[in-house]
Amino acid sequence: GAGVSQSPSNKVTEKGKDVELRCDPISGHTALYWYRQRLGQGLEFLIYFQGNSAPDKSGLPSDRFSAERTGESVSTLTIQRTQQEDSAVYLCASRSQGLASYEQYFGPGTRLTVT
Amino acid sequence: GNSVTQMEGPVTLSEEAFLTINCTYTATGYPSLFWYVQYPGEGLQLLLKATKADDKGSNKGFEATYRKETTSFHLEKGSVQVSDSAVYFCALSAETGNQFYFGTGTSLTVIP
Numbered sequence: 004g005a006g007v008s009q010s011p012s013n014k015v016t017e018k019g020k021d022v023e024l025r026c027d028p029i030s031g032h033t034a035l036y037w038y039r040q041r042l043g044q045g046l047e048f049l050i051y052f053q054g055n056s057a058p059d060k061s062g063l064p065s066d067r068f069s070a071e072r073t074g075e076s077v078s079t080l081t082i083q084r085t086q087q088e089d090s091a092v093y094l095c096a097s098r099s100q101g102l103a104s105y106e107q108y109f110g111p112g113t114r115l116t117v118t
Numbered sequence: 119g120n121s122v123t124q125m126e127g128p129v130t131l132s133e134e135a136f137l138t139i140n141c142t143y144t145a146t147g148y149p150s151l152f153w154y155v156q157y158p159g160e161g162l163q164l165l166l167k168a169t170k171a172d173d174k175g176s177n178k179g180f181e182a183t184y185r186k187e188t189t190s191f192h193l194e195k196g197s198v199q200v201s202d203s204a205v206y207f208c209a210l211s212a213e214t215g216n217q218f219y220f221g222t223g224t225s226l227t228v229i230p
Contacts, residue, residue, distance in 0.1 A: 046220040106164045
């Protein structure tokens with residue numbers, strides 16, 4: 004079946020503009036995660052959703068970052084007033100349910116470049 | 119709390135060499151453990167997993183054993199190939215809740 008998809012695959016924006024990144028999880032997956040990966044770095048957890056609620060927003064780096072999920076499906080990550088340090092690959096992952104043994108499935112990522 | 123500590127890279131090996139990438143964890147309860155791999159230009163994909171103590175995960179010649187007594191999940195391969203060049207991430211899934219914890223990643227380059 005279809006995997007996790009993300010759009011756009013690449014986004015170049017000017018400093019100060021807002022951007023919206025989209026994630027379509029695998030159908031039926033109740034848990035959805037957002038991560039940030041800077042060049043040559045590891046994964047930085049941003050936020051996760053269980054259904055439509057976000058029990059853990061602790062990773063959001065500032066109040067310029069927000070995310071929502073509707074209908075236990077699509078999620079959008081919004082970055083307002085982008086800064087150059089926001090340049091990174093933003094990864095989305097989904098997971099069948101909240102059991103420890105279930106792995107995450109990752110999308111291909113959105114590469115964001117802030118000029 | 120929960121965390122994963124992973125061997126820092128980069129690691130460079132000759133083809134057919136033995137590979138070990140160390141991973142230790144801190145967790146409450148009984149987590150599940152994972153290795154993910156990220157090939158150049160691609161997304162992360164699951165390499166192997168182990169869901170309880172003494173389980174051995176294996177895939178593509180890679181192995182890792184869930185050692186509760188040493189809180190470790192070291193990745194090993196007996197004979198690496200050039201195509202194994204990638205970044206490897208160790209990860210932990212907490213027994214309770216939905217949170218995943220990733221290590222910082224280890225970059226492996228295999229030279230012919």
